Amino acid sequence: MRQRLDRPNLTRLTRLGFVNAYLVHEEAGLTLVDTMISGSADGIMAAAGELGRPLRRIVLTHGHGDHVGSLDALSQRLPEAEIAISTRESRLLAGDRVLDASEPASKIRGSWPTVSTAPTRLLEPGDRVGSLRVIAAPGHTPGHIALMDERDGTLIAGDAYSTLAGISTGGHTNRRFPLVAMATWDRETANRTAASLRELEPAALAVGHGPVIASPVAAMDRALEAVGMAGRRAAA
Numbered sequence: 001m002r003q004r005l006d007r008p009n010l011t012r013l014t015r016l017g018f019v020n021a022y023l024v025h026e027e028a029g030l031t032l033v034d035t036m037i038s039g040s041a042d043g044i045m046a047a048a049g050e051l052g053r054p055l056r057r058i059v060l061t062h063g064h065g066d067h068v069g070s071l072d073a074l075s076q077r078l079p080e081a082e083i084a085i086s087t088r089e090s091r092l093l094a095g096d097r098v099l100d101a102s103e104p105a106s107k108i109r110g111s112w113p114t115v116s117t118a119p120t121r122l123l124e125p126g127d128r129v130g131s132l133r134v135i136a137a138p139g140h141t142p143g144h145i146a147l148m149d150e151r152d153g154t155l156i157a158g159d160a161y162s163t164l165a166g167i168s169t170g171g172h173t174n175r176r177f178p179l180v181a182m183a184t185w186d187r188e189t190a191n192r193t194a195a196s197l198r199e200l201e202p203a204a205l206a207v208g209h210g211p212v213i214a215s216p217v218a219a220m221d222r223a224l225e226a227v228g229m230a231g232r233r234a235a236a
């Protein structure tokens, strides 16, 4: 597993060259954002150990297998850790694929492994997880969230954007790395979310697949342009 300090408070962990998770450094310990594919727990624990701080919390951006794959193994090793996911996504994590009446009737895609770990905390937009503010970011999945580090404006966007082989929204197929868009539930919602995240003017963009981009707003605009969303303010 490769690890890299991409921001003052953010270590990016990468496996297979394209699957990311993040360790967010806090005074009181570390927050892990996403858990990669199965078989990643040892590497994640070793990376946390090297940082010399306890791993206190695990936050999931969404329930796809490449983000929750090592959740059960980690929660066994960390029985005290808080496990957080959005209220909406928790139903999907528990195997309930029923869409709400208010949601687009698109097909839920991607891999959804059975997870036995129950979240200990359900998140709503505006909630705080340490220094991270929870932002609703539906589209790739119905309950997908993004996390803004209020200390330095780093936005951890999960699969709302992809930066591998160029930047794309989660609703746009990048032919050189189509994995994210192929797993997206509702492209229109995903593209609206991408536009709303751009309006936050993050100082850095950290995603589930691909490198962290510093000063990413111009790159986000390019990705939005490719889906006809450039210059459009995000709809409510």
Ligand SMILES: [Zn+2]
Pocket (backbone or CB within 6 Å): 062, 064, 110, 140, 159, 180, 183
């Ligand atoms: Zn995904």
